[in-house]
Amino acid sequence: MIEIRIHGRGGQGAVTTGQIMAIAAFYDNKQSQTFPMFGVERSGAPVQAFARISDEKINIRSQIYNPDIVIVLDASLLETVDVTSGLKEKGTLIINTNKKPSDLNINRNFNIRTVDATSIALKIFGRPIVNTPMLGAFSKITKEISLNSLTKAIDETFLKTKGKKIAELNKKAITAVYNQTK
Amino acid sequence: MKKVIEASTAVALGVKLCEPGVIPMYPITPQTHIVERLADYINDGLLSSEMIHVESEHSAISAALGAEAMGVRTFTATASQGLALMHEILFVVAGMRLPVVMAVANRALSAPINIWNDHQDSISERDSGWIQLYVESAQEALDTIIQAYKIAENRKVLLPVMVCLDGFTLSHVYEPVDILKQEDVNKFLPQYNPLFKLDPKKPITMGPIGFPNTYMEFRKQTHDTMLDSINIIKDVNNQFKESFNRSYGNGLIETYKIEDANYAIAAMGTACSTTRVVVDELRKQGKKVGLIKIKSFRPFPKQEIISCCKNIKGIAVIDRNISLGNEGALYTELRSAFYNQNKKPIIKGFIAGLGGRDITPDHIKTAFKKIENSSDTEWLL
Amino acid sequence: MKKPKITVGAVIEEPGSTIKNKTGGWRSFRPVRDKKKCTKCGLCWQFCPDNAINENFDVNYDYCKGCGICANICPFKAIKMVKEEK
Structure with missing residues (x-):
């Protein structure tokens, strides 16, 4: 079982990131579970969402204290939040920034990966929507979920509620970030 | 069909499969997602229940009581202060033997004010005459709603049932859930056939006074029924296993x-x-x-x-x-x-x-x- | 007092059974109407809390508890409360 923590700001859609991740993992025939940091959602405030992905049934229902992977939707959070808190030794940190990992002031023992999802989002959405695009980076780096399942999860989440156009844009953005991620 | 959904949605889908006639609703964290989903289903034409917007939880449970007295299957949901506000009517629903089913997204009671999970709200209603079933997963939440109607509406029971799920800690968790087919649920859960109902063509009196010479007998009858419901809860769990190949211990x-x-x-x-x-x-x-x-x-x-x-x-x-x-x-x-x-x-x-x-x-x-x-x-x- | 049946939920299945409970015996004063003074204005009929005055403004003594509201409300003082005890 791997445990994931997603850092974002209220309104950036960290909770949706977790939901689409869990749905995609299930399409890949894995068990999954996701939940928000309970009851603290306020626009702009630092928020967290959590996810677990496993080959077996997930029983544990405590919060996640020692994640294997941390996703940071907004690099400005690095100034105010300790995003590496509890991250396992050699754990993976995926950060949305235009900087190189070596330019960030973060402990090098972690596997630090960066991708400029904001630039891609601005091109595709015309707005800095990064919560879904960052899943492309998650898929490429961790291989825990496939790009194919991610697009299915996008359809399941957005087709009914937001329509075809939004779903297509999200898939395009996820794929672009996937391809750009090294 | 298995899907990754929120536990609150699982509750709402369970309710939808049971097709209650009336759903009085009043929002309160962390229960709100349940009635929001039900409102969606009604709005989208997927559920034909009458939704009643009320001004408080006291009114929500009172409306549920009235609807159930008319012989209609009823659902509502609440938590914490909302359940506390329902307190006096909870006893009336149980005493009048009306099989209302209610979800409680368990939350702490004030003060200090706190919106998060513990069991103080429903435990404080322990003596109200409601059957209380506590669940631990989204799947169990969906399954238990369906079982709850079958238990409550059994002629040997006719008691209301609270399905308690941990607020946030379960209600806001997304995980894979097997969503039952409508035709299978219809086979498992028959149409509600009330023992008695308010009907102008055949008038009866409900909720009369119980004088000191009868009150204890009525209380004992309800208590004995609650004890007897142990066997019905087991039976329903077994029948559920036969129908859906899933069960939760012996149901108790x-x-x-x-x-x-x-x-x-x-x-x-x-x-x-x-x-x-x-x-x-x-x-x-x-x-x-x-x-x-x-x-x-x-x-x-x-x-x-x-x-x-x-x-x-x-x-x-x-x-x-x-x-x-x-x-x-x-x-x-x-x-x-x-x-x-x-x-x-x-x-x-x-x-x-x-x-x-x-x-x-x-x-x-x-x-x-x-x-x-x-x-x-x-x-x- | 006869012990009522212990039904499920205390439901009383027989409709209108309260009519069996004749409350006329609770009365110590009975209302008596002076038909000459009565204008049939209907206030007594309207105000009687027990529906014990009919549409002809006659009192049904099986159910009248002798509360005296009719006598009190009558604008023409056409109803007198008379002692039951003889």
């Missing part, structure tokens, strides 16, 4: 690795899931430990608990509630159940997970370690 309690265990944790709700993980871990270290999940808190399945504890030396009870000035409610009840037994295990109480405090594997391990400590109740802070 569910055990995990208890057969050869020396020590066990007794708990309700999501704390049971985390306990399973700890049991597996301690078993790998050669420790003979297990879990007793109390699903039905009312009726309290004394005999079932006693018979699964034949070889148990000690039980650590995890209470997500506290009866201020004494101890946790489940601890009190378990100790009372064993009082007349010749062979009784050591029973130790732990207060944990109040007001959204996370119950971690370390808490459960500490409880296992301290089972044989002499003091009565400890707090796992």
Whole structure:
């Protein structure tokens, strides 16, 4: 079982990131579970969402204290939040920034990966929507979920509620970030 | 069909499959997602229930009472202060033997104000005459809503049922859920056929005064019915297993690795899931430990608990509630159940997970370690 | 008092059974109407809390508890409360 923590700001859609991740993992025939940091959602405030992905049934229902992977939707959070808190030794940190990992002031023992999802989002959405695009980076780096399942999860989440156009844009953005991620 | 959905959605889908005629609703965190989904289904034409917007939870349960008295299947949901506001009508619904089903997204009671999970709200309604079933997963939440109607509407029961799920800790979790087919649920759960209903063509009196010469008989009748419902809850669990190939222990309690265990944790709700993980871990270290999940808190399945504890030396009870000035409610009840037994295990109480405090594997391990400590109740802070 | 049937939920299945409970015996004063003074204005009929005055403004003594509201409300003082005890 791997445990994931997603850092974002209220309104950036960290909770949706977790939901689409869990749905995609299930399409890949894995068990999954996701939940928000309970009851603290306020626009702009630092928020967290959590996810677990496993080959077996997930029983544990405590919060996640020692994640294997941390996703940071907004690099400005690095100034105010300790995003590496509890991250396992050699754990993976995926950060949305235009900087190189070596330019960030973060402990090098972690596997630090960066991708400029904001630039891609601005091109595709015309707005800095990064919560879904960052899943492309998650898929490429961790291989825990496939790009194919991610697009299915996008359809399941957005087709009914937001329509075809939004779903297509999200898939395009996820794929672009996937391809750009090294 | 299996899908990753929120546990609140699982409750709403369970309700939708049972097609209640009337759903009075009043929002309160962390229950709101349940009635929001139901409002969506009604708006999208997927559910033909009459939705009643009310001005308080007191009105929500009163409207449910009125609708149920008309012989209509009814659902509502609440939590915390909302359930407390329903208090007086809860007794009326049970006393009038109206099989309302209500979801409670368990949340702490003020003060201090707190929107997060513990069981204080529903435990405080322990004596109201409602059957109380506590669930630990989104799947169990969906399945138990369907079972709840079958239990409640049974002519030998006719009592309201609370389906309690941990607020946030379960209600806001997304996980895979098998969504039952409408035609299969229709086969399992027959149309509601009330024993009596308000009908101008055949007038009856409901809710009359019970003088001192009859009140006790009515109370005893309801109490006896509650005790008899133990068998109906078991039956419904078995029938559910036959229909859907899934069950939850015997419907009243569910055990995990208890057969050869020396020590066990007794708990309700999501704390049971985390306990399973700890049991597996301690078993790998050669420790003979297990879990007793109390699903039905009312009726309290004394005999079932006693018979699964034949070889148990000690039980650590995890209470997500506290009866201020004494101890946790489940601890009190378990100790009372064993009082007349010749062979009784050591029973130790732990207060944990109040007001959204996370119950971690370390808490459960500490409880296992301290089972044989002499003091009565400890707090796992 | 006869013990009522202990039904499920205390439901009383027989409609209108309260009519069996004749409350005329509770009365210590009875209302008596002076038909000469009565204008048939209907106030007594309207105000009687027990529906014991009919549309002809006659009192049904099986159910009248002798509360005296009719006598009190009558604008023409056409109703007198008379002692039951003889």
